[in-house]
Amino acid sequence: MILLKGCFRVLQHDTGPIPPGSATSRTKSETTDLEGVDVLVEGNRIKRIGKDLPAPSGARVIDARRHVVTPGLVNTHHHFYQTLTRNLPAVQDAKLFDWLVALYEVWKGIDEEAVRVSSLLAMSELLRTGCTTTTDHHYLYPAGFSDDLPAIQFEAASELGIRFAPTRGSMSRSKKDGGLPPDSVVQDEELILRHSEDTIVRFHDPSPDSMRRVALAPCSPFSVSESLMKRSAALARRHGVRLHTHLAETADENDFCVEVYGRRPLKLMEDCDFIGPDVWFAHGIFFDDAELELLAKTKTGVAHCPSSNMRLGSGIARVREMLDRGVPVSLAVDGSASNDSSDMLGEARQALLLQRVRYGSAGLRSKEAWRMATESGARMLGWDEAGRIAEGALADLALWRIDGPAYAGSLSDPTAALLFCGYDHRADMVIANGKVVVEDGKVLGVDEEKLAAAANLVAKGLLEKAELS
Numbered sequence: 298m299i300l301l302k303g304c305f306r307v308l309q310h311d312t313g314p315i316p317p318g319s320a321t322s323r324t325k326s327e328t329t330d331l332e333g334v335d336v337l338v339e340g341n342r343i344k345r346i347g348k349d350l351p352a353p354s355g356a357r358v359i360d361a362r363r364h365v366v367t368p369g370l371v372n373t374h375h376h377f378y379q380t381l382t383r384n385l386p387a388v389q390d391a392k393l394f395d396w397l398v399a400l401y402e403v404w405k406g407i408d409e410e411a412v413r414v415s416s417l418l419a420m421s422e423l424l425r426t427g428c429t430t431t432t433d434h435h436y437l438y439p440a441g442f443s444d445d446l447p448a449i450q451f452e453a454a455s456e457l458g459i460r461f462a463p464t465r466g467s468m469s470r471s472k473k474d475g476g477l478p479p480d481s482v483v484q485d486e487e488l489i490l491r492h493s494e495d496t497i498v499r500f501h502d503p504s505p506d507s508m509r510r511v512a513l514a515p516c517s518p519f520s521v522s523e524s525l526m527k528r529s530a531a532l533a534r535r536h537g538v539r540l541h542t543h544l545a546e547t548a549d550e551n552d553f554c555v556e557v558y559g560r561r562p563l564k565l566m567e568d569c570d571f572i573g574p575d576v577w578f579a580h581g582i583f584f585d586d587a588e589l590e591l592l593a594k595t596k597t598g599v600a601h602c603p604s605s606n607m608r609l610g611s612g613i614a615r616v617r618e619m620l621d622r623g624v625p626v627s628l629a630v631d632g633s634a635s636n637d638s639s640d641m642l643g644e645a646r647q648a649l650l651l652q653r654v655r656y657g658s659a660g661l662r663s664k665e666a667w668r669m670a671t672e673s674g675a676r677m678l679g680w681d682e683a684g685r686i687a688e689g690a691l692a693d694l695a696l697w698r699i700d701g702p703a704y705a706g707s708l709s710d711p712t713a714a715l716l717f718c719g720y721d722h723r724a725d726m727v728i729a730n731g732k733v734v735v736e737d738g739k740v741l742g743v744d745e746e747k748l749a750a751a752a753n754l755v756a757k758g759l760l761e762k763a764e765l766s
């Protein structure tokens with residue numbers, strides 16, 4: 298048991314969605330920060346929230362008078378292996394298709410050790426910045442690569458104590474079939490589907506407080522065939538798992554789909570039955586009005602990736618309009634070769650600011666950014682009982698110190714201060730599934746310095762193997 302005593306503030310979402318329409322209606326649903334309350338965690342659940350709760354015997358009592366307590370953040374799109382190819386000079390200024398074609402040449406060299414180290418690195422960065430649940434989209438299986446990639450990743454997640462819902466990604470359309478990736482990193486469709494099913498059977502746990510989920514994620518319309526999209530959707534539905542892919546990320550993708558499939562990307566997905574409340578798309582920048590309506594009507598989700606969209610110059614997603622129309626929107630850091638970090642709190646700040654570039658000074662409010670980064674993400678990955686602070690909810694919590702100089706003068710609205718102010722995005726403490734996994738800003742499940750050294754070594758080896766440097 299853990300008792301957080303006298304929390305400076307607790308961010309508590311209203312239970313319903315933020316209603317569309319006027320600024321007034323949104324403001325009304327924002328005033329939910331609790332002041333000076335205690336939060337009692339028993340097992341993996343929040344047992345009670347209230348003033349002056351007695352400490353049960355054996356409980357660890359944490360003085361939280363200087364902490365802002367928020368739900369653990371949820372990251373809904375990532376490519377862990379890309380942490381090993383951050384900031385490469387050759388692609389620092391490239392747009393998506395050129396960036397991918399160059400990086401495939403490096404990525405085709407990844408092996409089991411690269412997956413293990415990059416998974417630990419990405420997940421530890423996420424934890425350190427307050428994230429308690431993440432997905433990963435691993436779609437790159439070089440020829441001869443181990444089938445046991447999911448086992449390596451689940452092992453890393455379990456060492457760190459993070460809730461993990463990876464997707465079994467895939468690529469089947471190489472250059473010779475008109476796609477972007479080289480032949481050496483794509484797989485045969487039958488093999489992909491067999492391994493996808495095997496991964497679901499071995500690792501997917503649908504229980505409400507599960508630490509392990511699996512979803513299926515053909516990579517994108519320009520790296521898989523229409524038939525793989527369709528068959529993946531059918532397989533996911535047979536097993537009750539979710540579906541994910543990149544969609545509407547660039548104008549180039551749109552042109553590709555019109556030329557190759559004779560349809561815009563979302564129409565292609567609709568024809569593949571790859572749409573609905575069990576589907577979420579990464580990016581979603583180039584949806585038109587009718588497509589936004591279709592997403593809202595079908596409750597299909599979008600993982601907004603503001604840093605990546607800025608880094609690659611892809612564009613600004615219409616998040617304000619998505620929220621107003623009722624499209625579920627979550628938040629994601631995207632792969633670390635297009636971010637180039639896994640800073641989840643920083644991503645919420647980027648979302649807040651980027652929408653204002655497009656829609657003006659009230660384009661996105663702090664509580665909306667918080668909701669996207671927590672509850673909406675948890676729902677999108679299939680956890681209804683995570684992502685919010687309420688009695689009975691899963692105990693996934695981030696504790697932030699805002700009593701230092703970076704936040705001085707900002708304490709009239711402490712939860713907003715975490716997004717508007719600050720430059721060190723490390724949480725002081727993180728609790729995932731009722732267990733302390735970050736303490737004093739340090740990730741407990743791994744030696745972070747040794748991990749950084751190991752990652753640099755593997756990254757160097759990858760570059761030496763490739764022609765790019």
Ligand SMILES: [Zn+2]
Nearest residue numbers: 543579631632
């Ligand atoms: Zn991505």
